[in-house]
Amino acid sequence: MIDLEYLTQNSGDAILQEYSYSEENLTIVLTLDEIEQDIKLTIKTEAVSFDIFSLEKKHTPFRTCRIKIENLSDVLATEKGYYTPNSNFEKLMDETRKNYNLAYGKKSTEMKYIFSLVGYGRLLSCLLSDIEIIKIEVLN
Template sequence: MYLQQILNISGDSILEEYSYSAGMLIIVLTVGELDKKLRISINTGELHFNNFYLSKKEVLYKTCRIEIAELANILQLKNGIYTPSDSFGKFMNEARKNYNLAYGKKSSEVKYLFSLVGYSNLISCVFEDQDCIVVEEYQKN
C-alpha cells in the first residue's frame, strides 16, 4: 500500500502491537476505514514510546492516527544540524511533539518524524526517507 493513502485514512486506527529490534520498529494497526490490520515496518534508531498510554488495556488509549512531519520545515537548522528553538515556548512544543529526537542530527541523515498520535504521541521515531517505511497487510503466522 502507498504510505500517502494510509496517512489519509489512518484516523481512528487502533494500535494492536509494536516491537523494536535490530533497528526495525514494527507496528500493527487496525485501520478502521479499511477494516484491515496493517503491518508498518520502519528502519530507525531514534525512538520514543509513551508507556503511560501504551500500558493501558482500554482501546480508547490505543486509538490513534499516523502523522509524518518533514523536519526541515519545522526545526531550526544550523550548519545542516537540527537545533532546538531559541524560544522557550516553541522549544517546549517541539519536545512535546518529540521533534527533539532530531536535535543534533544532520538534516541529510534524518528528514522525517513518524508519530502515532492519540491522547499524546504514543510512538515517535525519526527516519531518513520514505524508503525506510514498508506498509503491508498483516498476516499473523
C-alpha cells in the first residue's frame, strides 16, 4: 500500500504520463522510476493551474517532476483570515511563479495546502482543503 508520505519521498524523477481536469476532479498518472510503478492520483479541487508550454511537450525532460505539498500558512501572509499577496514586488512575483496566487483571497481555514508537480517549473498546481482528499491508486 502506497501512502502520500511514501509517494512524495519517492517521486524524485517521476514522469507525468497524463492528466485531466473535469467537474472539479484532477486526475494525474505518474510513472515513478524509483519504485517502477505507475500511480494514479485523483484530487477534488476547484483551483488548478497548468503550465501549458511544458505540458504540451511530449519529451520526457519536460514532464519529469516530483510531488511537492506545502502548507499555505507557511508560505503566504494572511489578513483577517484570508491569504494575501506579498507587498514586495519581487516576493509577489516569486509567489506567482510558485502558483501561490491560486490562494489569494481564499479563507485560510478552508484552503490549507498547495499540491504541485515541480520540474523545470511548476507543471501543475492545485489547492487542497485537506491532504486526505488525495486518492492514490497503483496501476501496475
